[in-house]
Amino acid sequence: MVQIPEPAKERLLYLMRVLEKNGAKPVTSHQIEALTGWSSHTIRKDVSYLEGDCGGSVQGYEPAELIRGIKKTLGLETRRRFCVVGLGRLGSAYLNFRAFDFGEFEMVAGFDTSVNRVEILKSPVPLYPAYKMAEIIRRFSIEIALLCVPGEAAQGAAEKLAAAGIRGILNFAPVALTLDGEIAVRNVYVMDELRALAINLPASGFQAPARPPP
C-alpha cells in the first residue's frame, strides 16, 4: 500500500463526507473545488492515491466509485468494533447515540467502575463492570474505545485499555494521554473545538471606530 500523507488522508475523509451528502451525479474536480475549497490540483493529487480506478471521465468522478475507493484505500471497509468506557452523562449519551446504528462501526460493550450504574443504565449493548474490560475486549476483538471517564481517571483507564490490546482510543477526557506501545489516540477536546470555532467567528456587525494614533 502506498504511504499517503496525513493531510491527504484527512482531506480524503472529508471529501467522502461531502460526496455522501452531494448526491449521485458525477462531479468534476472543479465542482469538488467549489464544495471543499481545495484546489483542483490538490484534489487530483489526493485522488491519485486511491486504489482501483477512480480516475473519472469527461463527465467527472462517479461519487459512488470515489467513496468506495476512499473507503478501501483508507481501510474503512472493515467493520470495526468499539466500546464505551465510562458511563457518566457523556458515555451514556454515546451509548444511545442513534448515529451509530447505520455506520461502519459496531458498538459492542460499555464499561463503568460503578457496578450499580452498569446494572441500572438502559443500553442497546451489554454493560460490564470495569474489571472485566480486558476479558471482554479480547473475547469480542474490540479495537476501539470511546474514553468518557472523568479527567483524573483517564490515564489509568487508558493504560488498562492498552494492556487489554485496544488499538485506538477516542479520548473525550480533557487530558493528554501518555501511552507506550502502538496505540492510536485521537483527542476530542471541547475546549479546543471552541477555540477553533472562535478563531473563525465572523467579524461582528459592530465596527469599532478607528483609534487615533497616540
Added chain:
Amino acid sequence: MVQIPEPAKERLLYLMRVLEKNGAKPVTSHQIEALTGWSSHTIRKDVSYLEGDCGGSVQGYEPAELIRGIKKTLGLETRRRFCVVGLGRLGSAYLNFRAFDFGEFEMVAGFDTSVNRVEILKSPVPLYPAYKMAEIIRRFSIEIALLCVPGEAAQGAAEKLAAAGIRGILNFAPVALTLDGEIAVRNVYVMDELRALAINLPASGFQAPARPPP
C-alpha cells in the same frame, strides 16, 4: 490584520496547546518540529504571522510569549460567552464539564424545550426554556452555542440561534446545518472522529501472510 491561511491558524492553535503542556523553557523550531511533526520551515513561517515580537532568540522561542502572540493574533484574548442548547445527556454533560472552569470561555446559560428538565437539572448556570433563547442571548451578549439537541431538532434550533444573533455554533448533532448569513459552524461528529481514528490505527500485531501472485 494579516489574513492567515486556515491551515496555519489550525497549526498555531495546536502549537499553543503543545506549548501549554511543554513547560516554561525556551524551545527552538527544531524542538517544536520534534513535538509537532511539522518542518521547522513551516513553523517559522507560521510564527511569522504573529503580531508582536515572538521572533525568539538563540535559545529559542519563549513559550509564554509565543502563546500570548498566538492568542492575540487569533483573537483568543477576548473572553467569549457561550450557552448550551439541548439539555439531554450530552448537553447536561457539557453543562457540568469542569474543563470550562478555567478557560477563556464563559458558560452563561442552558436551554431546553422541556420546561420540566430546565426546572429539575442541576447546573452551575441558569437554565431557561427554549422560547426565551433570543431574549437571553441578546441580553447577555452570548456569542457561541453548543448545539446538543437530537439530530431532527438541530436545523430548527440552529435557525432560531441564527435569528437571535449568535455568531458561532459548535454542532454536536450528527447532521449538517444549512444557515444563511454570517455564522461560523463547527461540527463535532463522533462518527467522523471514529473514522479519523480508524484510518490511523496501527497495523495489527498479526501479520497476514504474503499472498502468492495469482
